[in-house]
């Protein structure tokens with residue numbers, strides 16, 4: 001097999017090697033089925049077992065109580081921006097959004113089509129360098145829900161605590177830190193993640209939904225955008241993204257059984273991120289972190305160099321040294337190292353060493 005490089009892409013992103021290897025072993029003929037998972041009926045016994053195992057592994061991994069459902073819905077996180085607003089916002093209602101970065105803003109623009117949207121806090125004027133403290137949130141006690149983004153992938157900022165929102169249902173876009181650390185599951189009414197950052201291939205969202213929310217879903221929504229219908233049919237109203245569900249299930253199993261759970265994964269992620277933030281902090285200002293220190297993301301490390309042409313050279317030379325995907329998002333510039341669960345510590349060490357050497361030559 002051709003050598004794998006260190007893939008620092010923000011998404012689609014690196015997957016755990018044991019998962020890819022298992023998928024390769026089972027690619028042509030899934031054990032007992034005599035065909036690929038890609039070729040299986042979504043109503044077959046073999047696929048039902050894959051689907052059940054994926055849900056069970058996710059529930060166990062996140063410690064979800066029984067009154068939470070795990071749904072697999074096509075369309076990624078952006079579809080969830082639309083779907084959650086269609087289901088829980090309405091012409092006569094208002095929803096609260098924490099506007100902490102680019103993805104939060106996108107979620108807000110989609111929701112605005114369906115009802116009133118309030119920013120309970122906005123980091124826009126500060127160029128999204130930090131997450132807000134709870135006291136800063138101007139919450140509406142009558143809001144249909146409060147929506148926040150736990151990790152802003154583009155800016156590289158993360159919050160590790162849920163906003164305190166009282167009785168209002170709490171919704172979270174956890175696309176880029178899903179599965180990366182333990183969460184207080186029962187604080188959430190709805191939590192969703194586009195799979196391609198930390199959970200699997202692209203094109204699907206994993207949706208965690210508290211069951212009582214289903215009673216609020218209005219009649220007459222388009223079928224595929226109706227959480228109640230999706231839940232009643234256990235994500236199988238139409239043909240689901242079967243192969244993506246299969247890989248996501250393998251990733252959850254890998255985290256649970258091989259890594260040993262989310263506490264362990266979190267400890268590894270902290271150590272990995274520390275390597276890169278130390279390199280930034282010890283560079284005497286050559287590398288500048290975008291995020292304020294207390295809001296630094298453990299998943300996406302964003303930084304700039306003294307000049308744009310140095311940044312371009314950094315990205316090119318890193319690529320030649322086997323480290324790809326380090327160019328920052330076009331809206332923020334600079335560099336970004338996405339170091340999701342599946343990025344090995346060796347990848348962060350290699351990048352740290354490269355950063356030190358690049359500075360020595362160019363600083």
Ligand SMILES: *Cc1c(COP(=O)(O)O)cnc(C)c1O
Nearest residue numbers: 076077078079103153175176194
């Ligand atoms: C990538 C990302 C999205 C968009 O995901 P799609 O699957 O492309 O729709 C939304 N929110 C966050 C936080 C993301 O990182």
